[in-house]
Amino acid sequence: MDAVETVIAQIQGLSGSDDDISHLSAVLIQADETLQSQSQRLGPFLEQLDPSKHCLGYLYVLEAYTSSQIPKERANDIIRTIVRYINSCSADQIRLAPEKFVSVCKRLKDQVMLLQVPIQGIAPMRTAIRKLQPSTEYLTALHPEFLLLCLLAKCYKAGLSVLEEDIFEADQPKDFFLYCYYGGMINIGHKRFHKALEFLHNAVTAPMSVLNFIALEAYKKYILVSLIHNGQVPSFPKYTSSVAQRNLKSYTQPYIDLANSYSTGKISEIESCLETNMEKFKSDNNLGLVKQVLSSLYKRNIQRLTQTYLTLSLQDIANTVQLQNSKQAEMHVLQMIQDGEIFATINQKDGMVSFHEDPEQYKTSEMIEHIDASIQRIMALSKKLSAIDENISCDPTYLAKAGRERQRFDIDDFDSVPQKFM
Known part of the structure; x- marks a missing residue:
């Protein structure tokens, strides 16, 4: 019995009780390198496993099997295998190896995009998110992948089902930036400009230590949607990172010029700006939004007439x-x-x-x-924020850092009672 056959036998024998699963998890971590090195011969072994009965083991084998280059003619088979696994797997077991599950789901996205059928990945990706999430308030690494598929398939309504949930936790900053950016685009596609502004605003104002390319692209759309919806672009709020405040405008000058032209209320001014920066707007894939900006100026000028x-x-x-x-x-x-x-x-x-x-x-x-x-x-949001604030206030790491940065006072500095009354 070779190494792969041994692993398969262990998966079949250790997929019963919770104790067995815990032991199997340790075995699979040790065997992962072997599975990766034998990835091209794992197909037949997958057929010996049941994705519902051998969930954790199946995940390791499937992740290794799909790690090698997949020919286009096999893409449909891979899609069916991954979708079957997502629909039948155990949420508890995939959370023992979340990075493996995310990797498999991302490969599903790659295959449906390769075949140019993104709509086939929407339903299983949404199921995957629900199984991976500990709660609906948690942002997973699959949220951006799901939203991207919705955008490519133009199924904006499907994306709204996830975007309407309040998010309070995320592991990776990049996931949050992409979630906000794609969320903004989906709401734009659905003509929900006020919600699009919320998502794009969150991407622009999120903490960053260096200029973030996703935030930069979000800011371009934020300018355009602000003009369409409000007729003006608001200044950065105080909590925006200094990096964003210093750099975003300098990298989006054509959009700043468009906003300045818009503020004049003159169609000729904005048409001139559009003609000057046409290629830039095209290369950014924002020309459609820019044309909506022009249309909104006509509307806004008509609205002004109603006041007179x-x-x-x-x-x-x-x-x-x-x-x-x-x-x-x-x-x-x-x-x-x-x-x-x-x-x-x-x-x-x-x-x-x-x-x-x-x-x-x-x-x-x-x-x-x-x-x-x-x-x-x-x-409800206020209650949640109060709970988060309380948790942070009790966090030992936060308290240690706050203690180091707090100004040190002598006891006399707190004594405001005049000495002659003592």
Whole structure:
């Protein structure tokens, strides 16, 4: 019996009780180098194991088997094998070797991308995340992989199911940056610009000791989405790292120029900036967003008219906001009415637009439920933050560091009582 056969026999014999699994884990750690060196001949041995009964052992063998170069013609077989394993494996056992499980799942992503069928990886990757997570508040290394597949497959709604969960813990900073960046892109694809800003803002303001390329790309999109959604780009908050505050703007000058052009409110200015930096926006894959910025300026200029006029002709709107004709003005106004961005009616007979006040009175049962849900979520977040603060305050490492950095005082420094009253 050679070394691989011995390992397979041990997997089959030690996959029963919890004590056996603990022993098997130690055996597999020792045998991992052997499995890696024999990776190309492990296929038949996988067939001797059941992914549900021999979960931990199957994982080690599968990870080693897929570590070698996989020909394209075998990609479908590998995908089926990994998906079958993900669906049947035990969450408790994969957490004994999380790095192996992550490695196998990333290879699933590689194979579906190789075959240009990213949609096939979405459901199993989401299952893998649920099994790997100790709680929904934990960010795994598979979150960015899952979101990338959703982006490539344009299945933005599938990505929202994960993005709507509050994250409080993560192991690797890179996972967090990618999670925020991809999360921002998925929300952009779903036209949820306010949520996209939250994710991109988190990527830009997260702690960093050196300039982070992911944060840099996030900042470019943050500028564009800020202009689309708010009409301006906010300054960095105080908690933004000094590295980000010093460097991000200098590496995103075309986007800063675009924001400055936007602030003038002149279509000609922003079109000139777009023409000057066209190649840069294209190479960054941001040209589509930049065009939405231009479109949003038309809308914002129309919104300004509602603050000045009660009625206005479509031709006057076209002339004021620099549209080509009244037909284009009508299309913009109709779209804005449909999106709830303005409240108006169009008289088709004489081409006049009448602007109205916001009809929402904020007293319907639906609005009350929405406000109550928001309050409940804020209270839950506050409670969670208080618990995290308490845990940090009791952490020996934190206390030791805080103690070293705290200014040392003599006892007399705390005595504010005048000596003559003693």
